[in-house]
Amino acid sequence: MAGRGGVLMTADGEIEDLDADAAGRRIARDLPLVVCMPTVARRLGIRRFAAHDLLELFAFVRPARFCLPTLDGLARAVGLAPAGKPPDPARLPEIAEVLLAELSELGGEARTRAASLAQAMADGGWPWAAPVLKALGEGGSKSRFRGLDAWTRVPEFPDMAPPPPPGSAAVEPVEAADRLRAMLGTGAEEREAQRRYAEGAAHAFRPRDHVDEPRIVLAEAGTGTGKTLGYVAPASVWAEKNGGAVWISTYTRNLQRQLDQELDRLYPDPKLKAERAVIRKGRENYLCLLNFMEAVQGGAARRADIVPLALVARWIEATRDGDLAGGDFPSWLTLLFGSERTTGLADRRGECVFSACEHYRKCFIEVARKKSERAEIVVANHALVLARAVQLRAEESVARRYVFDEGHHLLDAADSAFSAELSGLEAAELRRWIRGAEDGARGRARGLTRRIADLIVGDDDATAALDRVTHAARVLPGFDWLTRLKGENPAGPTEAFLTRLRQQVMARSAGPDNPYGLECETAPPVPGLPEAAQTLVQALDEIRKPLVGLKSALAARLDEETDELPTGERVRLEAAINGIEYRCEAVLGAWMSMLGGVGGPPAEGFVDWFSVRRIAGREVDVGFHRHVVDPTGPFAETVLKPAHGAVITSASLRDRSGDGDDWSTAEARTGLAHMVAPAVRLSVPSPFDYGENTRIFVVGDVRRDRPDEIAAAYRELFFASGGGGLGLFTAIRRLRNVHERLLEPLENAGLPLYAQHVDPMDTSTLVDIFRAETDSCLLGTDAVRDGVDVPGESLRLIVFDRVPWPRPDILHKARRKAFGARRYDDMLVRLRLKQAYGRLLRRAGDRGVFVMLDPMLPSRLCDAFPPEVEIRRVGIAEAVEGVRTFFGVPEASGKSA
Template sequence: MAAPLPSPDMPPALVARHGSCSLLTPDGEVLTLAAEEAVRELRAWPAPLVVHAPLTARRLGLPPLPQPTPWLDLLELFTFVLPGRTIPPTVRGLAQALDLDDARIGAAEADLLPELADILLDRAAALRMTPAGEDMAALAIRMDRAGWAWGGSVLAALGAAHPLPPEALQPGDAIRVWRRLPRWEDTAPRPAPANHPVSAADARRRLGEMLGPQAGKPGGSGRLRRRGQRRLRPPAGPWRPAYGAGTRPGTGTGKTLGYVAPASLWAERNGGAVWISTYTRHLQRQIEGELSRLYPDPAVRRRHVVLRKGRENYLCLLNMEEAVNMAGSRGGPSGAIIGLSLVARWAGATADGDLLGGDLPGWFGDLFGRGLLAGIADRRGECIHGACPHYQRCFVEHSIRRAREADLVIANHALVMAQAAWHAMDGESGADEDNIPTRYVFDEGHHVMDAADSAFSTELSGLEAAELRRWLLGAEGARSRARGLKRRLDDLVVGQPRLEAPLEAVLQAAHALPPPGWSARLADALHPVLEPVPQAGEDEAMPALAGPVPAAPVLADATLPNPCEWMLHLLARQVLARSRANEPGHTGHRGGAIECDLHPLSDALPAAAAALARALDRLAVALRTLVERLLERLEDDTGDLDSATRERIEAAVRTLRRRALSRVEGWVAMLRAIGGPEDGPGGMAERGTPQHIDFIRLDRREGQRPGEQDVGLHRHWLDPTIPFAAVLAAPAHGILTTSATLRDENGRGDGDEAERAWEAAEARTGASHLPSPALRAAVASPFDYRRQSRAFIVNDVAHDDIGALAGAYRTLFQAAGGGGLGLFTAISRLRAVHQRLSRPLETPGSRSTPSMSTAWTMRHWSTSSVPKPIPACLGTDAMRDGVDVPDRSLRLVVFERVPWPRPDILHRERRTHLSRGQPGEYDDRIARLRLRQAFGRLIRSSSDRGVFVLLDRRAPSRLLSAFPEGVAVRRAGLGEVARDMESFLRGHENGEDGFPPSPSFTS
């Protein structure tokens, strides 16, 4: 058995739910109390055993707990004993992860918590004589000194004594995990791939191997063989040198395995890699999980498959070292030391070092603060590459080098497009790091245009400019670990006058960017004309005018000499004036932001733009000179440079180009275009179709203090698939674009409808901009939607009544008996409904979890370790994409409104110029595709049943062709819908209509 807990008396155990608490007293009595009563009881007892201390405190109405928390949080103990494992942060989730059976878990009351603590301490004790136990003992001593509530119990379980033997790992070294991680080693460059084709028969055989001989049979693999999988091998696959506008497989056709089979075979035969790109990170992990069918052995799979994400997702060992040093220097108890110690435990066990969506639990930041993870992540642009003492142990560098030898690389659209753009800019100098692929599969292909829009847009905003200044100049006296450019390059340029001079010029020119405090000064200047007012249905408060707007800013040029900050003030004043005047160019707001067209310009804006362009041009010239002279040093000092220095210079050149020079050059081009003769109303060319859309946006960003605003000048491509096709698609040897909603047919059935649908799909994926025509393939879903699904439009719920909306969700979730997904088009309505639903949907035995990322939520919803079905999951309509929840865990999707496109400036201009004279149909197409994607979450196998409900009585009938053929959409009142849905789903449970019985439901 485990060692006793630190308190001489048994501590109380507490499970706090919405409205009631389960409390195990030190005397062994289990009580059900109101939150207020539980708080009074706790005052007389030692710190309690809990699961998720911060959430428990919030439910009790207590202020945030101090760090380190005095409570015995079982999640902290779980992370210490079993690092690299993720579980739902609930009593039931923890109990199932520790292999307790359902009969013992029961209603997951407070009396279960001491048993869970004993199991975890027993598992720690089992490791005491192993190398892992020695590491744990040293780390636990460090954590105990910092005030960790579990310290005494863990040390007793491990049999650790103070001091440790001299030959053992010492507490001060235990947290320095970067010293013990494996190193990567360079290998010879991989030759260019061959071009041996993959036949249809070979692809079918590979698919059969992946599915297994018993697929879809009782007791078999559980993955159905689907006709669509065998047909999903168009001649335009990535294994042949052609471009496909893709396939449009219906939902549930098993397209992932359908394209993985031939792609993996091509990679093996030709010695090359196929990059599989998704829009959402949770689909990256989902595809990675599917590949266990191809490579069951984890070690083999690790050699053949690599998951790539942006650097900002990974643990930076240098940042962690600095965080440990800072936390350790303060003395006394430190919650940061405890959190960092648990990160050290995880870093030694993680598969890839992914802090966000990987094997670090999604609730870790709730326990120790999101700032801790942000501080140790690989922050954008700050990597010093070969100069870092941990370079050869770096998680990002490990993944880059593994990707060079992998057969399949699973990335996301943002990384893939950024990588292609960087390669086009850097040429061969950037190819070594990125190993630019030539074959791609774009899953979630309907988002190619959205991803390209983000990748190829330009934004000159206060936050972007201030971040670049911080990257160049460092912290400027603030308490921060930010490393400026001089610190990163100092040892490369010191004693080199030809390098020192341009570096100094860069640092001087960087002072044209907004200095610290710019956002607060902007807020102060705008205060007389701003008044936060709530806007129904929007995500944040919208600034509104409280009085007349002067024609020019209140501040004079003499009091605001910084050219960038002056430009920001002018932009903010213009957007406010345009907003209040309600001019035709103003289209409202997106996500709480105010937008307006750049043109017509305010009187002072052209001069301010010209002054800022001149200042930024000086910065660009200095950056270009520094880059050129670094390259000259590579050429001139070839015989004197060691490999590490050469690699550092090459990395510095890449980073300067990508992080600074390309951005500044884009800003200069945008500023110089202001007021030019080619511009007309709305920032468009007077004649013909514009190439870019220019507008101003004022909003509040994450991380800013209340009242602070960010303002920016934005430039987007009217058609962002043009640069996508130029820098990525055209140079590639083969691309397959696939999606369940790539093509929209409006249901009219005329002869030209299919061709129009394909043409629209090609336009959205960039295929229309390539010299060779796209090869098309469509695969129908194999399911009987008429029998397996129902769709309703509720016609008696007021769309603007939050109480009625919450009541409708509650009624539908309860009628379904669990397995519900609620989708919202606005975060404000999501939050309001969640607040009203938390208590009525939570009953003994249910699980209520704090807010977590979509990727983490989907990962655990989709795994067998999560009890099924969940009562409900609420999220924005972004969750309609790439969610593949197995079995009956998801059987109801409720959408609160028709997902119309947001009426912002970008949509207005694209609707005008890209709709081919049918703007209404352009809007309808977007809404239909979103509805179809949401409906597609329901039926994933031939044994599923699912119900789709739209709580918008205003939904036009012309959108109903979004649903598959055979789905009859019925309009009815809420009560009738709930009864019909319950009858339909209960029939599934009872095995009617040939369905096998389903397991009992627990709310």
């Protein structure tokens, strides 16, 4: 495609340039050969259409193999040269030929299974079925599910005794340095900063001397230090010496994937790595085999479901660990087929029946959990680590040793983990957890009765309690609850309370017609709200009391039959107890506490507010929120204090204000201010010469309220750098406005443009594409600002639309008051700017320019940047010329012909 048109190659090889309308007409008439049909349709401005999508063929031929969802990405994956600029459409049939030829080489059982699935997919109307069956050249098996029953071919994991507790041997600095040298390999140039970092991090792997006083290293390591291998070195030595696992936690799944790739240096043998390193995520990230089986049994007869289920079946047989989010599952399959038959097959609602499931011994989640008990390195994320601390009993949730990478995000992760939300969606989810699917609703929901009824057989009191819980849950929102709230026609006490809450938000929030979220303070309440809250407290207590009884009955059985319970049944009992306890305390208990204070001030140390959540103007939820003003306190109490040692590290821990290097800021944001023993502070500067290799421009003559001027500035800056531009925005609306104005001129100039919140792909895929295409440009918001690791020329220019001031919502105002007013705001902005600027140089040889389009950037915030870099305040024309000169791009380069 070029801009809003397309390039088409006919069956006889003729090349045609078509505008969007002509391309749309041809597509509707034929079954074209394309890459990523939804993206093609969106860029042409037409509806989705039937096509031979090469991504579907790739997923069938090479399941669980990585491929970027672009023409060049596919070409590289199959060993062909890139398609060029403009792209050569002849590459499309060449890719198809390579994949079909590869398929024809399958033999034995693999060939039979592939043919069986292809026959099923032919019945589902798959355009590729005929050429695939021809390549396979045989009919396949006649099994009941025609190859869709992939669950029958997943191996079971063996039973093993629990491992002994780890030892307490210390890691000496010299051991960490030696391990680092071994991972880097013979002949590698030793970096002094990286060695010093590894030796300093070793302190966290010494035995602690007092309860609640772990050995902690707070380490700020500048970009390019090589901190990942720096902390993996002492962590791996400790794991080997003590027979335990070190949990390495990152902020995002994308960073987990990057860390997993780095571990290849520690474990070059894939088999050894599979044994000793495990990726752990929340269970909602893994495919549930029971969900998949039920989807096949119920959905295989539905023609539209066969193709996506068959492609998932191919993936199940090839996947490393069943990870649907950030693992080896192609994220673009969700783009092609939607979430219900792809990522929606995970257990997202806590409905697992554990050992009662016929697939329990094959379960991807259980395999990951079992493997992590014997692993040396467990790569997790902050959300999972904190969720384990909140949801599980202490002895099960605590690891001896942690490494928290991207430690500047610990406050954000703790804020999510230790908050409470009573909303329509959350309450409806609790009803579903208890009662399962209701009123003939389609779905795989398994209620509490199905999950635990067989565990309480013969216990009349427990059975009666289960019945009371199931009946009492009817007070929670049922089907179509949001329509009733908006019509002020509530059914039951929960909807009655939320209706009054919504009334208060709509009456008191600024701009009730705002297409985005609305909020207001909880006091003073509108008439009838306190009474509705008290009625709801009583109704929730009618759920909580029998749940407590159920938990007691299950715990009693676990205690009384401890010497005779099979392992699987013990696991189910423990999981049921933990799940019920979490919902009694962290959910129902928190809700009842919040409701009890409606009309008065929030409890000390908390901030409360009401909200109406909207997405693009559409109302989606109504809620009552409670957050801890300082969530690092409970983080320190539940995670850090029980641990024996931890490394907390990032390139952006300290806030370097005019007063000097502020370690107190780093300690406050990571929970260390709540610890008794002080942390060891470690600072390792970046080896990069920022003064030589970067430039910073602050543009003063682009009006912030003129979308045309902002878009023109982005366009000319991207032209001046020849692409490789990352555009950062503080608001999705402005991003979309600029994207609409940039798409055609940039693509006409041969600079592909991608955008978060516009392109129907997940952020990780967009970043992968941006990384692979040297001259493409990417627009994004804070998730891109903090999660992009793009070394080399693919990212050479960053343009920020505005100073990233924190949103002045109720939560921020409470924290601002508690943590220093303007100083707190300034600290947040400096850290965000530091993160954004830090994307420019990722390895030796990188060069880059940072442009701020907001003239209102105060000088006091410029401490976010290295002091050796001159900050030039200029007009847009001078900034464009400065970018062009820095990169040596000719003046006409980039502009359309």
